[in-house]
Amino acid sequence: MTQFKFDVNGLMPAIVQDEKSGEVLMLAYVDRTAIRKMLKLGKTCFYSRSRQTYWIKGETSGHIQEIKKISTDCDYDTLLIQVKQRGGACHLGYRSCFFHTLNRQGNLKRITQKRIFDPKKIYKVKNADETKTR
Amino acid sequence: MTQFKFDVNGLMPAIVQDEKSGEVLMLAYVDRTAIRKMLKLGKTCFYSRSRQTYWIKGETSGHIQEIKKISTDCDYDTLLIQVKQRGGACHLGYRSCFFHTLNRQGNLKRITQKRIFDPKKIYKVKNADETKTR
Numbered sequence: 432m433t434q435f436k437f438d439v440n441g442l443m444p445a446i447v448q449d450e451k452s453g454e455v456l457m458l459a460y461v462d463r464t465a466i467r468k469m470l471k472l473g474k475t476c477f478y479s480r481s482r483q484t485y486w487i488k489g490e491t492s493g494h495i496q497e498i499k500k501i502s503t504d505c506d507y508d509t510l511l512i513q514v515k516q517r518g519g520a521c522h523l524g525y526r527s528c529f530f531h532t533l534n535r536q537g538n539l540k541r542i543t544q545k546r547i548f549d550p551k552k553i554y555k556v557k558n559a560d561e562t563k564t565r
Numbered sequence: 566m567t568q569f570k571f572d573v574n575g576l577m578p579a580i581v582q583d584e585k586s587g588e589v590l591m592l593a594y595v596d597r598t599a600i601r602k603m604l605k606l607g608k609t610c611f612y613s614r615s616r617q618t619y620w621i622k623g624e625t626s627g628h629i630q631e632i633k634k635i636s637t638d639c640d641y642d643t644l645l646i647q648v649k650q651r652g653g654a655c656h657l658g659y660r661s662c663f664f665h666t667l668n669r670q671g672n673l674k675r676i677t678q679k680r681i682f683d684p685k686k687i688y689k690v691k692n693a694d695e696t697k698t699r
Contacts, residue, residue: 432667446580458643504591522639529636531637531639533604533636
């Protein structure tokens, strides 16, 4: 990992993609320690910039991401992690976090994607919009 | 775009994905102006952090990315841009920038992906590794 280029905070973005369907599920951030944890566990692990702590995806929800392949780009400053996703990647109950589209006028539109779980039940919070994916 | 959350430098990461194959091609950064330019042009446009300038993908190489769909994630701090890629996304001659994999020991291995163009001819530079994707 000596070639890796982290930003001024020691982080780089990690894209998570469904290994079979190719669907982009989410993007989170990793540092060198999070990468080492992932290699050891075989599950995705990120660094939360807001909470300033490591988190394993699925540790609360059970919606873990089993790692199939980790790639890096030609600049060594971005990861692409291909996974087998259990449940949904998005803390709002969706398979993927990318469920809003931008039209030519710059306005966002919610895609009528079906929720696959109820975030209030999974994360045990009143307002799931205020929690983070875990 | 009022919901969008840019970082302290006014930027957010933008994942570029082949609309048909689902292949993740590259990741670059955008600010509000770059997004507006993309919406106007229908082609990807990014902000280069190293050169501190806007660049249209394909302006040198002709390898433009025709935008099919722009999505944002649930936090409104990442874009997913689905495109029709002409030529290759990577300035080193590959279709995708993600052509190195990381093994369980943390070592990188170059995937034996075939080059689809010669970067020395396209970008007119001696060492294509030193140029940036354009």
